[in-house]
Amino acid sequence: MKAIVVTDQAAGTAGMKLVERPEPKAAINDVVVQVHASGFAPTELAWPSTWTDRLDRDRTPSIPGHELAGVVTALGYGTTGLSVGQRVFGLADWYRDGTLAEYVAIEARNLAPLPGDVDFTVGASLPISGLTAWQGLFQHGRLQTGQRVLAHGAAGAVGSMVTQLAREAGAYVIGTGRSADRQTALDLGAKEFVDLDHDALEDVGKVDLVFDVIGGDIQKRSAALIRAGGTLVTIVGPPEARPSGGLAVDFVVEADRVQLSEIVQRVRDGRLRTHIGKVASLDDAVAALNPTKRRKGNTIICVHR
């Protein structure tokens, strides 16, 4: 099968190559999925799991990409809940070969059914940003209706999901980002917007939940705004600040079939929008994943039509 591989961590995305690889086999509880669309987060090339296995042994050449939408072509021993021919989408294991390939072997529990009226490209754009927002807000942040949420990077991949899901859950959302992102954040449901380059973050007053996607000084200043009993949720590594009288939580997103289904249902009925910036074929993926200028929105690789 055709697949993108990486072998050299120092080379970053420039080291991606389109090569022939053996088709994967389904292990216990796996399915094999013919990948129709794949998502890729550039930061995954910095994660140890791209380069070594769970025992820290070199696992290159590894196939990057962890978001996918496609069709099940084979079931492993003991696999339940999915069938051959079924449309699915989900989040692949960080330590296994990923989704920038014609086929991927993946545990069935990492997938959810993809309804027939949702495009594969849309399905592949949802798992990381949607699940990260969901888990940060509702599991780690224990968001309640009426609470005030500071959603950093509100026009970005995760932040746009945070803004929409928090607003739908009845929160008062204050989005942040660059000045050019103001209207996007307001359109997504933020009630206020803080331009981090020009406005004073401190002017927003007290909040119950900070969803941090930036870290550093912005995270530290945000922690000081959290009410007693509130939470700082960060997705960019161990918290560098702790709210007084509150919690600081960092986490890495996990696959969850029920949550994937909740997310895709919201996309179907128009409550949740995803931003796809560029769609390219697998043959053009190396160029598409090495853009010459900053690109807004997810890049999705259309592997099979």
Ligand SMILES: NC(=O)c1ccc[n+]([C@@H]2O[C@H](COP(=O)([O-])OP(=O)(O)OC[C@H]3O[C@@H](n4cnc5c(N)ncnc54)[C@H](OP(=O)(O)O)[C@@H]3O)[C@@H](O)[C@H]2O)c1
């Ligand atoms: N722990 C996890 O499970 C997990 C899951 C998903 C993502 N992440 C991490 O979370 C981070 C965000 O991911 P993403 O996919 O949402 O990225 P993204 O799409 O680039 O969104 C980040 C947003 O924040 C804005 N921003 C960043 N720094 C800013 C600053 N100093 N001032 C104003 N705006 C700023 C960006 O604006 P510009 O584009 O203009 O810079 C962008 O709109 C990444 O580091 C990613 O690796 C972690």
